[in-house]
Amino acid sequence: MRKEPARRAPGTLEAEVLGVLGNAAEPLTPAEVQAKLADDLAYTTVVTILTRLHDKGAATREKHGRSYRYHAVDDEAGLAARKMAKVLDGEPDRDSVLARFVTQLSDSDEALLRSLLRGKK
Structure with a gap:
């Protein structure tokens, strides 16, 4: 019987990806982010997380060929503060x-x- 991997707490993957972006000296492609993550995440999962971070305003992106390069706007503390402000605004x-x-x-x-x-x- 195969054991299912434990589910992550909400926001954990976003925080990990944001950490990778925040530690980078320059904007990264999704493939570069994927390579720097400890987990063996699918490329499409990394793209989805990066897109969500961009939509939330936590990351910027610039066109790079047919893809994008991403850069963190906020660190993990900034992302948490942004979430708290969004809840308060609602x-x-x-x-x-x-x-x-x-x-x-x-x-x-x-x-x-x-x-x-x-x-x-």
Whole structure:
């Protein structure tokens, strides 16, 4: 009996691809991204992930022959922040959402957030 590989957490592949793009000195083709990934992903999967990152504004692309070369706009932290902002933008009562978010932070995360809001780290 063959065991199915474990499913990844949502966004894991995007974060891995974004990490590859972020560590590159120049824009990469999908084949170059595929070669730098630890997993044996299909080329079409890599193209799909790159297209999604481009559609989300997390990567730019430039025409390269019949394909594209991709470059990261954000790092993993930037992508997470972008997702959080998108969720917040979709909520009609931003005040309540932000208040609830802050009350659910750990003491250390709340202190860090307060420090960041004061312009310190």
